[in-house]
Amino acid sequence: MGTLPSGAAGEVPILTPDQVRPGMVGFGKTVFRGTKIDTFRVEIVDVMRNVFGPKEDVILARLSGGPLEKTGVIAGMSGSPVYIDGKLIGAVAYAWGFSKEPICGITPISDMLATLNRAPGPSPLPSDRGRLSGPAEGSSESSRMDYGSEGVRPVAVPLSASGFAPRAVEQMRADLTPYGFLPVQGGGGTDTTLAAGPLEPGAALGVQLVRGDLSLTGIGTLTYRDGGRVVAFGHPMLYGGRSSFPMTSAHIYGVIPSQLISFKLGVASAVQGSIVEDRASGIVGVVGRAASMVPVEVAVRSDARTQAYRFEMIRHPDLTPILARGTLLSALISAEKLGGDMTTRTRSVIRMEGYPDICLENAYSGAQALGLTVLDLVKPLDALMDNPFLSAPVREVRFEVAVDESLHTASVEGLRLPRGRFRPGEAIPFEVALRPFHGGEQVVSGRVTLPPYVPAGPLVVRAGGAQALEKIEVKRAPGRYAPKDFAHLLELISQAERNDDLIVEVASQERGVTVHGEELPSPPSSVLSILRMSRQTGGVDRVEGAVLARVRIRTAFVLVGGQQTTVTVERE
Numbered sequence: 001m002g003t004l005p006s007g008a009a010g011e012v013p014i015l016t017p018d019q020v021r022p023g024m025v026g027f028g029k030t031v032f033r034g035t036k037i038d039t040f041r042v043e044i045v046d047v048m049r050n051v052f053g054p055k056e057d058v059i060l061a062r063l064s065g066g067p068l069e070k071t072g073v074i075a076g077m078s079g080s081p082v083y084i085d086g087k088l089i090g091a092v093a094y095a096w097g098f099s100k101e102p103i104c105g106i107t108p109i110s111d112m113l114a115t116l117n118r119a120p121g122p123s124p125l126p127s128d129r130g131r132l133s134g135p136a137e138g139s140s141e142s143s144r145m146d147y148g149s150e151g152v153r154p155v156a157v158p159l160s161a162s163g164f165a166p167r168a169v170e171q172m173r174a175d176l177t178p179y180g181f182l183p184v185q186g187g188g189g190t191d192t193t194l195a196a197g198p199l200e201p202g203a204a205l206g207v208q209l210v211r212g213d214l215s216l217t218g219i220g221t222l223t224y225r226d227g228g229r230v231v232a233f234g235h236p237m238l239y240g241g242r243s244s245f246p247m248t249s250a251h252i253y254g255v256i257p258s259q260l261i262s263f264k265l266g267v268a269s270a271v272q273g274s275i276v277e278d279r280a281s282g283i284v285g286v287v288g289r290a291a292s293m294v295p296v297e298v299a300v301r302s303d304a305r306t307q308a309y310r311f312e313m314i315r316h317p318d319l320t321p322i323l324a325r326g327t328l329l330s331a332l333i334s335a336e337k338l339g340g341d342m343t344t345r346t347r348s349v350i351r352m353e354g355y356p357d358i359c360l361e362n363a364y365s366g367a368q369a370l371g372l373t374v375l376d377l378v379k380p381l382d383a384l385m386d387n388p389f390l391s392a393p394v395r396e397v398r399f400e401v402a403v404d405e406s407l408h409t410a411s412v413e414g415l416r417l418p419r420g421r422f423r424p425g426e427a428i429p430f431e432v433a434l435r436p437f438h439g440g441e442q443v444v445s446g447r448v449t450l451p452p453y454v455p456a457g458p459l460v461v462r463a464g465g466a467q468a469l470e471k472i473e474v475k476r477a478p479g480r481y482a483p484k485d486f487a488h489l490l491e492l493i494s495q496a497e498r499n500d501d502l503i504v505e506v507a508s509q510e511r512g513v514t515v516h517g518e519e520l521p522s523p524p525s526s527v528l529s530i531l532r533m534s535r536q537t538g539g540v541d542r543v544e545g546a547v548l549a550r551v552r553i554r555t556a557f558v559l560v561g562g563q564q565t566t567v568t569v570e571r572e
Contacts, residue, residue, distance in 0.1 A: 012224075013087040017047045017057045017108050026084035028092060029202025030077050030221050031252045032066050032264075035195055037202040040065035042082050045103070051152070052280070058152075059090060059106035068102045071257045075156035075182050076264030079221035079232040079282065081201045082106055088201075091223040091282070093234030095155050105152060107234035111281035112223060116231040118277060118284070153180075154235035157207075158263040160186030163214035163309075164326060165333040172216075172326045179238060179319070181218060182263055184256075196249035196270040199287065200225060205232050206248035206268040207275055207283070209319065211293075212311025214327050217268040219250050220283075228273075228287040238316065240278035244292045245314050247273045247285040294320060295396040298328060300335035302403045307335040315394075321382035328399060329374045335403075341366065343408045343558065344373045347400040350380060353393040358493055363500040365409045365558035373401060380493045389486040410434040410442070410557035412502070415463045421568050425452040428567065430504055432463045436557055448504050448551045455508075456571045459548070463504045464562020466497035472562075476507075476545055499558045505550040506567075 024044040032038050045060040052058075061082070063073065073095040080092040091112060094105030159181045161169050166185060173183045197203055203222045210216040220233045230247075237245075248268040256265050274291040277284035293312035300307045309331045313323045343365040350358040358380060364372045377399050384392040414433030422428055427447040434442045448461070462469060474481060483489035497503065 014109050015084060015087045015089045016110050017059060020044055020047055020059055020084070020089055022046050024084050026082060026089070028063065028080045028082045030074075030080040030092075031197075031202065031204040031250075033252055033254050035197030035204065035249070035251060035269075037197075037200070038066055040068055040080075042084075044084070048105070051105075056111070056280070057108060058094060059108060061104055061106055063092075063102040063104055067255050067257065067262075071255055071262035072099060072102045073104045073155055074255055074262045074264060075158045076204070076219040076252070076255075076266065077104075077221060078155040078157060079205065079223045079234050081109075081221075081223045088224065091221070091232075091234030093155060093282075094152050096152055104155070107281055109224065112231045112234060115277055115279040115281045116224070116226065116229060116284050118279075156180060156182040156261055156263065157218040157220055157233070157237065158265070159183040159209070160217045160219060160266055160268075161215070162186050162217075162267070163330060163334075164216070165330040167333060168326045168330040171329070172322065175322045175326075176319075180235075182261060183216070184263060184265065186217075186265060186267060194251040194267070194269040196272075197251075199230065199249060199272055204250035204252050204264070204266060205230070205285075206250035206266070207237060208246040208248060208268055209314050210311055210323055210327060211246060211268070213309040214311045214330060215268065216323065216326075217248065217250070217266070219252070219264050219266045223282065230285045230287070231282050232285065233282045235282065236280055237275075237278050237283050238319070239280070240316070243275050243278045243283075245275040245278075246271055246291040246293070247275050247287075294394055296324070296327065297396075297398045298331040299398070299400045300331055300403065301401070302335070302405075305335075307331070309334075315385075317386040317392075320385045321378050324378045324381055324397070325374055328377060329370075332370060332374065332401060332403070341405070341407050342369045343404040343406060344369050345402045345404075346373060346377055348377050348380065349398045350384065351395045351397075352384075353395050355393065355490060358490065360494070360496055362496070362498050363408075363558050365407055377401075380496075383489060383493060387483075387486060387489055389483075389489065407437045408557050410436040410439075410555070410559055412464050412468070412559055412561045412563055413441070415461065415563040415565055417461065417565060417567065420566070421570055422450060423570060423572075424450055424454045426450055428461065428506065430461070430463065432502060432504065432563070434502075434555070434557065434559070444502055444553055444555065446504065446551060446553055448506055448549050450506060450569065451548055454548055454569050455510075456569050458509065459567050459569060460507045460509070460545075460564055461504070461567055462507065462562060462564040463502065465559030466499050466501060466503065467560070468562035469503050469505070470497065473547075476547075497552075498554075500555050502553045502555050502559060503550065504553070506548045507545050508548055509545050 026042045027039045028042050029037050041064045043062045048058045077092045082089050088109050090106040090108045092104045093107040169183050205220050205222045207218040222232045224231050249270045250266045251269045252264050252266040273287040274289040275283050275285045295312050298309045345363045347361045413435045416431040427449045432444045
């Protein structure tokens with residue numbers, strides 16, 4: 001038997017797994033309602049050795065008391081401390097899918113102390129944060145997150161969603177369940193009017209993924225406190241290692257019994273500090289430390305009104321884009337409507353430390369405009385957060401969406417040229433026929449100029465919207481869209497085409513190459529021969545043709561489809 005120093009009540013004795021025997025009876029602490037810490041009965045079944053790896057033991061126990069006979073092990077009980085003869089043995093942390101009895105796995109307190117006593121590192125700010133990641137597919141950690149199986153799994157962490165539309169919660173449930181979260185429609189956001197209750201063993205503990213006008217808070221239980229440090233959950237939250245997530249007190253409205261997973265319905269009350277470690281045996285928080293978050297603002301405009309939403313999200317390569325999609329979708333649904341025919345015009349600004357701002361504008365129209373708006377607005381943030389080059393130094397994000405409840409689409413139906421033969425350096429006049437939805441034909445005129453070095457022979461002239469020509473472009477030069485470094489990634493993101501631009505381009509059929517993302521159009525045949533004979537892989541990709549000239553003309557429509565024709569270049 002050992003002892004733990006306690007920040008509030010002297011020394012707390014402990015029992016290790018070797019000292020625990022089947023049939024021992026003790027009690028656990030958790031909150032079933034409000035902030036009052038209740039107790040429940042714990043009977044030891046046995047000790048399972050090396051469950052998740054060498055020396056990773058789990059204490060098997062049967063729970064009873066309170067609502068547990070009806071609910072089974074409750075999502076939100078993660079971290080509930082368990083005592084035998086007044087000695088702390090560990091925390092409720094694991095359960096079995098579809099179990100008929102409230103049987104749980106207890107993480108030994110000795111394992112949790114090893115996490116608590118790790119040397120504290122600096123907060124993972126944007127410039128120095130190590131990559132955080134969810135469980136790798138196929139790993140033992142991934143299998144422990146399978147909530148649809150009958151095997152052992154971490155007790156789910158209920159995510160109380162406030163300000164989120166039901167459709168967004170449903171989508172986030174599909175995205176976040178593999179990480180061990182259970183998104184539930186909650187309310188109240190961060191309610192600072194509620195009594196926080198003492199931050200002590202058995203108290204409800206919140207971990208916020210989103211806070212502000214929209215709130216998403218994971219609910220668990222505090223296991224042990226040592227002065228200004230706490231350890232909780234008894235299992236990982238995201239396997240993130242060194243972390244920076246807001247830590248709060250939590251108020252529990254009640255327990256919702258369910259045949260699948262019963263859960264605590266709660267809300268964050270007062271911010272207490274920051275989660276700084278996220279390890280296999282639990283999470284560690286530091287009281288009074290501020291978490292590093294990504295500030296986000298969403299502005300939604302229509303003829304009727306303008307709505308603005310402000311919130312912050314955690315920094316995580318996988319979860320930040322998921323959370324951004326959920327919050328943006330909820331803001332659009334709340335401000336306007338769920339779906340149907342509409343046109344949106346968007347502007348996004350991503351500000352970063354040490355790099356220029358990324359500013360993008362676009363337009364979407366049709367029955368799927370809402371979904372496309374959300375997906376495309378978040379794509380640049382997704383690429384930045386999950387890039388392989390460095391920790392994305394994102395400082396803040398702003399999304400602006402103007403909504404028009406009518407269609408502004410047009411199909412590209414024709415491309416007309418005055419003749420079929422041109423000389424190098426000559427401008428090619430063109431007329432492109434557009435057919436707006438519920439409208440008559442409109443003609444867009446312009447010129448695209450051939451470069452003076454273009455060789456004699458056939459060329460292709462294409463006209464279309466961004467989506468149609470992007471498919472051709474990616475197939476033509478796939479290597480051009482593989483970023484070689486962070487600066488190249490920023491360049492590719494900033495070059496995204498607009499859906500309401502008519503793009504007219506002239507392309508040759510000559511083959512070229514891309515070398516580490518840089519296109520070399522029409523290289524000498526000797527260079528192509530060397531590249532074909534080379535056994536080296538990576539960095540060099542073949543290009544099918546070269547774009548010689550391109551013009552863009554802004555229209556009032558989101559363009560669909562494209563047309564092309566051929567011309568011949570003649571030299572004197």
